[in-house]
Amino acid sequence: MIPEPNANSSLIVWEIAVPAPLHTTFEYLPHDNIAPPEVGARVLVPFSGRESVGFFIQSREATLADPQKLKRVIDVLDHQSLIEPALLTLLRWVADYYLIPTGDALMMGLARNERKGKPSWTAPLNALKAVASLEDARIALSRAPQQLRALELIGNKIRTLKDIESQGISKATLRALTQTSFVEKVVNDTTHHTEKGYTPPLTPDQADITNSVADSLSSFTTHLIDGVTGSGKTAIYIECIKRVIDTGQQVLVLVPEIGLTPQTRSRFESALGLQVPVIHSGVSDTERSRAWAMARSGAAPVILGTRSSVFCSFKSLGLIIVDEEHDSSLKQQDHPRYSARDVAVKRGQVCNCPVVLGSATPSLETLANALNHRYHHHRLTERAAAAKLPDIKLVDTRGLALTAGLSDEAISAIETTIARGEQALLFLNKRGFARSIQCEDCGWIAECHNCDSIMAVHKSPPQLRCHHCLAHRPTPRSCGSCNSVRLTSRGVGTEQLETFLSRKMRQTPLFRVDSDSVPNLTALNALLDNIRQTPSAILLGTQMLSKGHHFPRVTCVVIVDSDGLLFSADFRAEERLLQLLTQVSGRSGRAELPGQVLIQTRSPNHPLIKHAATTPYLELARTLLDQRRALGLPPHGALGVIRADAKQERDAIEFLNQTREVLADDAICRLLGPMPALMTRRAGLFRYHIVVHSQSRKRVHQTLKKAINVGSNLKIGRKISWFVEIDPTEIV
Ligand SMILES: Nc1ncnc2c1ncn2[C@@H]1O[C@H](COP(=O)(O)OP(=O)(O)OP(=O)(O)O)[C@@H](O)[C@H]1O
Ligand SMILES: [Zn+2]
The missing domain is CATH 3.30.70.1710 (BMC (bacterial microcompartment) domain)
Structure with a gap:
């Protein structure tokens, strides 16, 4: 919100966007004797008593009344902008639409090290290539037999230093050899290829959708692939990616959760025979910068990432895929707030390339766009190959005695599944041992001192924990109000369910997957591998376990407490419940073995729960859309x-x-x-x-x-x- 240039002033200043919580750009005196850089190029400026990286916007006449107060640009870090023109347009749109200060928005278009003012990542010269004939070398290096041996090992290939060292050549020999004119240090890029695995041919429906996407390459079109769980949407993505990279263009694939990247990456790498760099918060800074540089230079045909990678730089972007497009994790809830799905669609428009949104449970926003033909609506109503959708049954738990939250029917279904040598998946969206601790005499409940919420009971380590802030304290032995020692824990959490099942089914491997038991991506990876290698097991967890994963041996899914998901004041609560029930159910029977789902509920007459078992998602979603229309709520307002x-x-x-x-x-x-x-x-x-x-x-x-x-x-x-x-x- 810079005022109009002052007509009387002839002082030329640079307009700079600085990342700061101020919705304005700033004027600086130009850097000494240097021509203005490209729009979006990084500069170093004094700001708020320190040096800050900013972005050059334009050179123009000063608007300030008192130019004496102007500070000078300290340095021009790049003359050419690291942010390519299309990305710059997108980021300026993001700043305007999401009401984010321009400096903050532009920062999102840089790799992390670049944001700090450091140079872009460049590939290390980690390999050697011979640049003269071996005959000449034999004469010149006759007194250095080790160097000569190294040269022979290199032959006419590019060999990494590591590789040559592994053949018994010392670092010192290699150092000496690189000083000669017989070799040159180069970047080894053979790691871009991986072993190609088998991919089954597409079904006719999958092929039709792929062709439709492929027909729209080089133009902005949005496709919704609305395919039931396990219908083979990933196979379509892979085929579309192949078509795009055959034309020399690049593909960006977004997934909502870090936890989904290993599975998707390995499927892509095996199907494409290519290394797919990933960008998410669990990847080291160097790895991330490398992925970013490979995307920017065009060296990486495919980039896979979570929401922030929607701002990754590309040399030539030809397709954007957003998997699980309905997922709320695609929305950034902290500053800078944006929806990666919506930005992806805008990016398709700016880059003139198609955008594919995929989900078994499309968001009402996307569905509305598909139903009014703004998006191509592709439907897959059956599972791929031999798999069938599971049988879903409601278990009315009213009046039933539950053990650790499980009905006898659920316990028996789990036991039968294990007896058949298959896997059972239990979904419970509550971490810890119990939801709360309460006094039986006066009704007191342990509450968080920082939030309007109750504390959950945890057993390892034993403490009360607030799931909304980081607060924790020792589990009390007596009531905080009347001192009674008659305290009871209420509501079941994953820890309690784990304790119960591990006692009841001692011989059965049990895997608990929640953010307490799985602290990071490495641990999650190890656990998921373990699950795949154990034919018969109980998997127990929160959304971390249920979202988008493909476990072919899971044939029984139990949704332990669907009522816990029901009551929320948010107008999207019903949409979310429906998506969650459908997605979690969708983990059952995904391969040859038929699957079943038990939804435990105390509200069997709730319209969504009642129909979740029998009515397809699209039909229920249409009802929700009608309700939104009647209330004038998004996507209708x-x-x-x-x-x-x-x-x-x-x-x-x-x-x-x-x-x-x-x-x-x-x-x-x-x-x-x-x-x-x-x-x-x-x-x-x-x-x-x-x-x-x-x-x-x-x-x-x-x-x-x-x-x-x-x-x-x-x-x-x-x-x-x-x-x-x-x-x-x-x-x-
Ligand atoms: N054309 C095909 N022929 C044989 N098997 C296939 C085919 N397409 C997909 N599959 C298999 O079907 C299973 C489910 O596919 P995939 O995971 O791609 O489904 P999805 O639609 O992405 O599911 P979700 O939305 O639940 O994540 C996978 O094991 C996949 O290998
Ligand atoms: Zn709290």
């Missing part, structure tokens, strides 16, 4: 949120009241609030918001933009933490 978090409750309310006073509230754009968020106090902060609702997204956007201007000028805004968000996925 637009929402925004102005949120304030403060240590003092009154400060959050006051900030929102003052903001609201200035914003227009009319029949077209309604403002609701200030009102408390559902969990009003979280991690020690009081959270309040104003919800902005309109049938016009433009109006919501304008209102939020104005809220930023208003909020930035409020004194109280400096005391608290606040933000605006367009298209929020959670308003609770």
Whole structure:
């Protein structure tokens, strides 16, 4: 929001975007005697008492009244922008649409080391190549037999230093050899190829979809592959990727969770015979920078990553695939807030390439676009090859005595599955031993001191833990209110279920997969490998286990507590429940063996739970879409949120009241609030918001933009933490 250039001024300044929580760019005096770099190039500037990396936007006349106060650009880090023009356009759109300061948005287009001002990753010269004839070398190196041996080993190939060393040549010999004119240090790029495995031929339906995507290459078209679980969407992605890389272009594949990258990567690498670099938070900085550089140079035909890789640089992007497009993890819930799926579609438009969105349970937003023909809607209603969709049954647990949350019917189904030598998967979305601890005499429940929430009971280590903040404390021996020692734990968590099953079915291997038992990706990988190698086992876990995984030997799925998923104030709660039930059920019977699913519930008459077993997802989703239309809620209307978090409750309310006073509230754009968020106090902060609702997204956007201007000028805004968000996925 730089003012119009001042006509009287002739002082030339550089407009620089600096990553800072200020929605403006800044003016600096040009760097000494240097021509302006390309738009988007990195510069080093003094900012807030330190040196900061910023981005050159343009050179123009100064607007400030007092040019004496201007500081000078310290250094120009690159003359050519590291961010290619199409990505720059995308990032500027992201800054504008998601109301993110330009500097913060542009930062997302750089690898992590580049953000710190470091040079881009360059491939290490890790191999040697002979550049003269061996005959000449034999004469010159007659007194250095080891160097000569190394040269013979190299022959007319490129051999890595490591490889030559493994043949008994010392580092010192290699160092001496590289000083001669007989060899040259080069980059070894033979690691780009991997062994190709067998891929089954596509079914006619899969082939049709692939052809439709392939027909749209080099143009912006969005395809929804709406295929039931196990219908072979991945096989379609692979075939589409092959077609694109055959034309010399690159493909970006997004998955919602880190945990899905190893499985997808190995399937891609084996099918394509190519190394597929991955980008996600679990990858080391160097590996990430390498992947980024390979994408930017065009050396990597395919990049696989989680949401932030939607901003990866590409030399020639020809296709974007978003798998599990409905997944809420594709939405970044912290600053800078954006939906990687929506950005992916925009990127397809900017780069003029097709975008494929795949899911067995498409989001209502995507479905609405498919139903009104903005997206191509491809459907796969059956599983690939011999697999059939599982039989789903509701188990009404009202009045039943449950053991560790399991009905007798569920226990018997698990036992039968194990007796058949297959795997049973139990889904329970609650970590720890129990949901809460309560006093039997006065009803006291242990609560978190920082949040409006109850503490979960954990056994290893024994403590109470809040799942909303990092708080934990020793499990009390007596009631916090009346001192009674009659304390009971309520509600079952994965630890309790694990304890029960490991006692009841001693001989059966049991794998628990949740964020307590699996601290990182390496541990998850090891566990998933173990699961694949154990023909008969019980798998027990949270969403970490259920999302997108392919376990061919799972033939029985038990959803232990579907009621725990039911009650939420968020307007997307029903959509999420339906997606979760369908996705978790979809882990059963994915190969030749037939599968079954038991959904335990105390609400068998709830419309979604009742129909989840018998009605296809699309039909239920259409009903939800009708309800949204009736309420004018997304995808039929637009929402925004102005949120304030403060240590003092009154400060959050006051900030929102003052903001609201200035914003227009009319029949077209309604403002609701200030009102408390559902969990009003979280991690020690009081959270309040104003919800902005309109049938016009433009109006919501304008209102939020104005809220930023208003909020930035409020004194109280400096005391608290606040933000605006367009298209929020959670308003609770
Ligand atoms: N044309 C085919 N012929 C034989 N087997 C196939 C074919 N296509 C896919 N499959 C197999 O079907 C199984 C399920 O495929 P895949 O994992 O791709 O499904 P999906 O649609 O991605 O499932 P989900 O949405 O549940 O993740 C895999 O084992 C895969 O190898
Ligand atoms: Zn807490």
